Amino acid sequence: MRFEPAFAPHYRPASSVTRVMGDVLIGLLPAAAVWTWYFGPGLIVNAVIATLVALGCEAAMLKARNRPPGEQLADLSVIVTAVLFAFCLPPLTPWWVTATGMIFAVVFAKHLYGGLGFNPFNPAMVGYVVVLVSFPSDLTNWLPPAGFEMAEARPGLLATMAYALTGNLPAGLTWDMIGGATPLDDLKTQIGLMRTVTEVRADPLYGDMGAHGWEWINNFVVLGGAWLLYRKVIRWQIPVGVLIGIILPATAFFLYDAGRFAPPTFHVFSGATMLCAFFIATDPVSAATSDRGRLVFGLGIGVLTWVIRTWGGYPDGVAFAVLLMNMAVPAIDRFTAPRVYGR
Amino acid sequence: MADEAEPVTELRLGRFHGGLRLEPNKTLSTELPLKSAPIPPRLVHPLNQHAGASSEPMVEIGERVLRGQPISSPTGFISAPVHAGSSGTVVAIETHPVAHPSGLDALCVVVETDGEDEAYAGYPAIPEFATLSPIALRARVRDCGVVGLGGAAFPTAVKLNAAGALNALILNGAECEPYISCDDTLLRFRAHDIASGARIMLHALEVGRCLVAIEDDKPAACEALAGAVARLGDPRIEVVRVPAIYPEGGERQLITVLTGEEVPADGLPADIGYLVHNVGTAAWVARAILAGEALHSRIVTVTGRGVVQPQNLEVRIGTPIADVVAACGGYTEHARHLLMGGAMMGFSLPSDDIPIIKKTNCLVIGTAEDIAPRGPARACIRCGECARACPAQLLPQQLYWHARADDFDKADAMNLFDCIECGCCDLVCPSHIPLTRYFRYAKSQIWHNERDRVKAERAKRRHDQREARLEEARAAKRRRLAARTRALEAGTARETGRKAAIDEIMQRAQEKKDAGDGGGEA
Numbered sequence: 001m002r003f004e005p006a007f008a009p010h011y012r013p014a015s016s017v018t019r020v021m022g023d024v025l026i027g028l029l030p031a032a033a034v035w036t037w038y039f040g041p042g043l044i045v046n047a048v049i050a051t052l053v054a055l056g057c058e059a060a061m062l063k064a065r066n067r068p069p070g071e072q073l074a075d076l077s078v079i080v081t082a083v084l085f086a087f088c089l090p091p092l093t094p095w096w097v098t099a100t101g102m103i104f105a106v107v108f109a110k111h112l113y114g115g116l117g118f119n120p121f122n123p124a125m126v127g128y129v130v131v132l133v134s135f136p137s138d139l140t141n142w143l144p145p146a147g148f149e150m151a152e153a154r155p156g157l158l159a160t161m162a163y164a165l166t167g168n169l170p171a172g173l174t175w176d177m178i179g180g181a182t183p184l185d186d187l188k189t190q191i192g193l194m195r196t197v198t199e200v201r202a203d204p205l206y207g208d209m210g211a212h213g214w215e216w217i218n219n220f221v222v223l224g225g226a227w228l229l230y231r232k233v234i235r236w237q238i239p240v241g242v243l244i245g246i247i248l249p250a251t252a253f254f255l256y257d258a259g260r261f262a263p264p265t266f267h268v269f270s271g272a273t274m275l276c277a278f279f280i281a282t283d284p285v286s287a288a289t290s291d292r293g294r295l296v297f298g299l300g301i302g303v304l305t306w307v308i309r310t311w312g313g314y315p316d317g318v319a320f321a322v323l324l325m326n327m328a329v330p331a332i333d334r335f336t337a338p339r340v341y342g343r
Numbered sequence: 344m345a346d347e348a349e350p351v352t353e354l355r356l357g358r359f360h361g362g363l364r365l366e367p368n369k370t371l372s373t374e375l376p377l378k379s380a381p382i383p384p385r386l387v388h389p390l391n392q393h394a395g396a397s398s399e400p401m402v403e404i405g406e407r408v409l410r411g412q413p414i415s416s417p418t419g420f421i422s423a424p425v426h427a428g429s430s431g432t433v434v435a436i437e438t439h440p441v442a443h444p445s446g447l448d449a450l451c452v453v454v455e456t457d458g459e460d461e462a463y464a465g466y467p468a469i470p471e472f473a474t475l476s477p478i479a480l481r482a483r484v485r486d487c488g489v490v491g492l493g494g495a496a497f498p499t500a501v502k503l504n505a506a507g508a509l510n511a512l513i514l515n516g517a518e519c520e521p522y523i524s525c526d527d528t529l530l531r532f533r534a535h536d537i538a539s540g541a542r543i544m545l546h547a548l549e550v551g552r553c554l555v556a557i558e559d560d561k562p563a564a565c566e567a568l569a570g571a572v573a574r575l576g577d578p579r580i581e582v583v584r585v586p587a588i589y590p591e592g593g594e595r596q597l598i599t600v601l602t603g604e605e606v607p608a609d610g611l612p613a614d615i616g617y618l619v620h621n622v623g624t625a626a627w628v629a630r631a632i633l634a635g636e637a638l639h640s641r642i643v644t645v646t647g648r649g650v651v652q653p654q655n656l657e658v659r660i661g662t663p664i665a666d667v668v669a670a671c672g673g674y675t676e677h678a679r680h681l682l683m684g685g686a687m688m689g690f691s692l693p694s695d696d697i698p699i700i701k702k703t704n705c706l707v708i709g710t711a712e713d714i715a716p717r718g719p720a721r722a723c724i725r726c727g728e729c730a731r732a733c734p735a736q737l738l739p740q741q742l743y744w745h746a747r748a749d750d751f752d753k754a755d756a757m758n759l760f761d762c763i764e765c766g767c768c769d770l771v772c773p774s775h776i777p778l779t780r781y782f783r784y785a786k787s788q789i790w791h792n793e794r795d796r797v798k799a800e801r802a803k804r805r806h807d808q809r810e811a812r813l814e815e816a817r818a819a820k821r822r823r824l825a826a827r828t829r830a831l832e833a834g835t836a837r838e839t840g841r842k843a844a845i846d847e848i849m850q851r852a853q854e855k856k857d858a859g860d861g862g863g864e865a
Binding site for chain 1: 359366521690709711715721722726728741761
């Protein structure tokens with residue numbers, strides 16, 4: 001009797017890229033719900049726009065590169081990029097800002113480098129940095145979180161969609177009436193006005209641990225992160241590295257001068273800290289590869305985030321910190337390669 | 344005696360890096376008791392069933408051979424003889440398809456059996472093995488063709504020679520690969536042989552401690568061996584339960600689990616004082632010494648959903664696979680693949696007209712569903728799960744980049760050759776990249792290049808030598824020519840001298856004559 005050839009190992013792999021990316025999207029759901037609770041339907045509108053543009057770019061690039069589009073679109077990776085990018089955008093963002101970011105993320109940061117697996121930089125962060133430097137005012141107009149009087153006047157779903165399509169607020173509303181800076185941004189401005197951190201943080205905007213609203217978004221991001229850890233989509237090294245990287249210098253400088261430096265809790269529970277630690281810095285493609293390397297990579301991102309927040313020109317430093325550490329990955333990989341058995 | 348405290352040792356176990364807990368698929372073949380397969384009408388004995396140099400046939404066509412009679416002789420130190428699986432007549436010495444990953448043919452001695460199964464009496468039994476010197480024991484083990492039955496088939500006699508002082512002999516019963524249950528079966532039904540073999544090996548190696556490692560998912564095997572050891576009452580033999588993690592049966596991984604130590608990558612287990620033999624090998628050492636039997640059969644697991652009655656059979660070496668499967672009720676209609684070995688490292692065979700050899704531990708007859716080809720590979724997303732699973736602590740993902748780019752020097756520099764091809768990285772890869780295949784490919788390319796390099800060097804050396812020889816020949820010719828020229832010139836000079844002398848003599852004679860004439864006249 002004749003038999004067909006087969007190649008060892010004959011068991012089949014249990015995981016798949018689609019499963020990994022699907023788990024990431026599931027992990028983002030709790031945080032997305034809380035985000036929407038505090039800041040309105042902007043995230044959903046932005047995520048839908050970003051996803052559509054991203055899928056379009058991905059399909060077009062795959063076609064241009066003569067790759068079968070169906071299979072790679074189904075791996076959900078481009079949707080993860082789009083949703084993470086949407087998480088970084090203010091609730092009210094005009095569509096061209098979103099589209100510009102996504103085009104840079106998918107076309108330039110991803111496909112011009114060879115597509116999924118070959119991109120040295122985190123595509124979502126490339127897209128975010130491009131729009132941050134290109135549309136600074138659009139990116140700093142945030143809405144106040146739910147629980148404040150000002151938030152009562154914020155646009156509903158239809159008005160949010162109208163703003164996304166036209167860039168105009170509904171008649172009778174102005175940015176002065178509804179808008180505001182994020183706590184990270186506000187703190188930076190206030191310290192620039194010679195006020196102390198303690199004075200600034202007395203404002204209810206700063207919540208209990210970090211910043212009102214933001215702290216709960218961060219908590220639910222941690223919940224999603226726990227899901228990723230449980231599913232073994234990510235491992236502890238990068239999140240722990242990022243958090244230690246932020247907490248250590250923040251604590252040291254807070255103890256040194258509490259008037260000029262925000263406490264570590266503020267850094268941990270505001271802005272995109274947790275999103276970065278569990279969902280952005282953990283992008284495997286652009287991260288270091290070994291366990292030790294990932295700890296170093298996370299630490300670098302944490303420290304740089306804190307440095308940029310404290311002394312840099314931008315309110316949050318996550319995106320720049322991630323991109324800077326992406327550059328360092330080949331060096332990190334080189335110096336953190338694990339010891340081989342028996343060597 | 345069996346009721347005494349079982350000699351199952353609780354060691355503080357180490358842990359090797361990575362590895363996987365796999366679906367064992369072993370109960371398929373462990374339902375039935377161990378049976379012997381019928382003797383087939385023809386036995387095909389490949390002459391190279393072991394690691395090292397092939398053996399040379401020492402029988403003639405038409406000669407009658409007996410069961411266990413040597414039919415070939417080893418051709419080097421690392422080599423082993425092959426013995427007839429049963430009595431019969433040698434009908435051919437010819438090339439025949441053998442179990443080889445590349446489907447090669449090899450020289451085989453074909454015996455038509457006579458059904459009498461008459462035993463060869465050339466090896467007397469030595470029940471009092473302790474009276475024999477280690478050298479004599481090794482010689483008997485070598486004569487009986489015993490090789491490592493765990494899969495590597497390394498000549499056992501060579502490995503029963505401890506160069507230095509050993510801490511312990513380790514018997515490997517950690518049969519970690521899915522589907523395979525031949526060692527488990529041997530432990531359950533022939534535990535006494537293993538325990539006796541262990542004592543002989545301790546004597547041959549002059550070691551005082553033997554650890555037998557059995558995975559904790561085989562409690563019956565563990566119990567059977569512990570009972571056998573208790574009956575022998577030998578405190579030097581300890582049975583150790585180890586956690587069932589693939590690839591624990593790998594020699595280096597097992598040593599790390601049992602001792603917490605690592606074998607140097609460029610060294611051997613003996614370098615750190617350990618020697619690992621398979622439990623099946625120990626059982627055959629016992630039979631070779633105590634019963635005077637040469638290795639002519641082994642236990643083979645025949646399993647998978649492509650065979651009617653999966654089971655473990657004691658099969659004569661040389662039995663064609665088709666006969667073994669027939670003894671298990673034949674194929675089911677879904678049989679599509681035939682593997683020699685287990686689900687992780689077994690290689691596929693194109694046909695069942697291939698004989699069982701000494702290292703055939705398992706035949707998996709798989710259905711299309713069990714052994715389906717994987718879907719297309721996607722791009723590596725650098726998730727690092729492969730490095731996490733790698734028991735050799737390599738970076739499969741980086742090796743893959745280099746192998747894919749044919750950058751073999753880099754792959755080699757990243758210790759590609761420390762890869763044991765266990766397949767763990769393949770199984771955890773979310774992109775379904777056939778990593779192990781890439782590594783096998785890269786290794787073969789490096790060997791190939793190395794051979795080419797050696798060949799090229801040899802060719803260059805030959806060329807240089809030839810040039811030197813030619814140059815020498817030319818120089819010699821020049822020297823000869825020069826010598827001849829000189830000789831000729833010297834000859835000419837001599838000639839001139841002689842002429843001058845003759846002239847002189849002639850002149851003198853003339854003068855004399857002239858003077859004489861004048862005198863006479865005067």
